[in-house]
Amino acid sequence: MSELRCGPFADQWVISAPERGRRPSDYRREEEERSKEEDCPFCPGNEQMTPPEIYRVTGEDRRWRVRVVPNKFPALQDQPRLDREAVADVFVRVNGVGSHEVVIDSPEHRKEIPDLPLEQIELIIDTYVLRLRALMEKSAHRYVLLFKNHGKEAGASLAHPHSQIIAAPIVPPAVEARLQAAKAYYKKKRRCPFCDILVEEIRCGERIIEEADGYVLLAPYDSRFPFEMAIYPRDHAHDFTAITAEQRRGLARVLKRTLSRLKCLLEDPPYNLILQTALNSREETTAGQKVLSSSSHWRIEIIPRLTRMAGFEWGSGLHINPTPPEEAARYLREVAITG
Numbered sequence: 165m166s167e168l169r170c171g172p173f174a175d176q177w178v179i180s181a182p183e184r185g186r187r188p189s190d191y192r193r194e195e196e197e198r199s200k201e202e203d204c205p206f207c208p209g210n211e212q213m214t215p216p217e218i219y220r221v222t223g224e225d226r227r228w229r230v231r232v233v234p235n236k237f238p239a240l241q242d243q244p245r246l247d248r249e250a251v252a253d254v255f256v257r258v259n260g261v262g263s264h265e266v267v268i269d270s271p272e273h274r275k276e277i278p279d280l281p282l283e284q285i286e287l288i289i290d291t292y293v294l295r296l297r298a299l300m301e302k303s304a305h306r307y308v309l310l311f312k313n314h315g316k317e318a319g320a321s322l323a324h325p326h327s328q329i330i331a332a333p334i335v336p337p338a339v340e341a342r343l344q345a346a347k348a349y350y351k352k353k354r355r356c357p358f359c360d361i362l363v364e365e366i367r368c369g370e371r372i373i374e375e376a377d378g379y380v381l382l383a384p385y386d387s388r389f390p391f392e393m394a395i396y397p398r399d400h401a402h403d404f405t406a407i408t409a410e411q412r413r414g415l416a417r418v419l420k421r422t423l424s425r426l427k428c429l430l431e432d433p434p435y436n437l438i439l440q441t442a443l444n445s446r447e448e449t450t451a452g453q454k455v456l457s458s459s460s461h462w463r464i465e466i467i468p469r470l471t472r473m474a475g476f477e478w479g480s481g482l483h484i485n486p487t488p489p490e491e492a493a494r495y496l497r498e499v500a501i502t503g
């Protein structure tokens with residue numbers, strides 16, 4: 165069983181997940197991404213290769229369009245209760261309560277978001293909303309993160325396009341710190357800091373890649389990585405799971421265009437896509453919820469994996485970005501895309 169571990173500084177938690185276990189020999193050569201369709205557990209016909217299905221979207225032809233299954237090697241999983249204990253009065257351990265799901269984007273083994281029709285991308289977004297809502301029903305799931313790893317270098321072990329959702333019993337310290345800073349900003353100025361970022365970005369324009377369908381796509385002012393991008397809803401919204409049908413349609417379009425720009429400009433680079441949405445706030449007081457909803461703004465971050473974290477970055481936590489976001493935005497704006 166996995167567990168979460170933290171040292172006395174409380175600035176970093178680690179999920180220790182021995183069932184994903186690797187022996188020394190497993191680390192010697194980089195694991196090959198499984199890419200053959202015959203032995204792909206996410207392809208139609210191989211459904212028995214995944215753990216029992218959690219959810220599926222079925223088309224008019226009765227075939228599935230999107231499937232959700234538990235991760236075969238979960239980082240965290242459902243357990244009767246949350247146990248938190250001190251270890252030797254120095255460390256803290258929490259048992260690995262949570263959830264780890266996989267959303268299979270479509271039955272197509274080789275079609276990524278840029279290749280899929282808009283209707284299919286809308287089904288994927290609908291599934292994200294449903295699963296995030298379901299996971300947030302549990303108060304033990306303090307933090308829920310949806311992400312997509314594309315390409316082996318970005319952490320994908322299966323080539324068939326998919327996303328993952330992990331629910332954890334603790335709020336990661338870096339997330340908590342940003343949340344507290346956002347709350348403090350709101351309390352001082354009575355404005356959402358992310359809305360303020362958007363106002364300034366739109367006024368300046370240099371880092372905007374596109375503004376359409378109710379969303380703003382930009383290269384963040386403090387981009388850590390070359391060609392990092394973020395998609396923000398134009399109007400303030402803290403909770404991704406509350407988006408309307410029209411906003412979902414708009415998001416499908418902007419997501420397809422964004423990932424097409426990336427694919428086109430950088431020849432299908434590996435990337436991580438991360439959905440940042442409001443914390444599970446059912447435990448908060450009404451006043452606390454008001455501050456939380458006014459100071460958080462959901463967004464999607466896209467991080468192309470073009471550089472590697474090296475000694476300086478690991479040691480200091482500071483990133484060296486060789487491509488300023490103003491330049492990245494200019495290149496990304498100029499990509500000719502349709503749709």
Ligand SMILES: [Zn+2]
Nearest residue numbers: 204207273324
């Ligand atoms: Zn497949």
Ligand SMILES: [Zn+2]
Nearest residue numbers: 356359400461
């Ligand atoms: Zn906002």
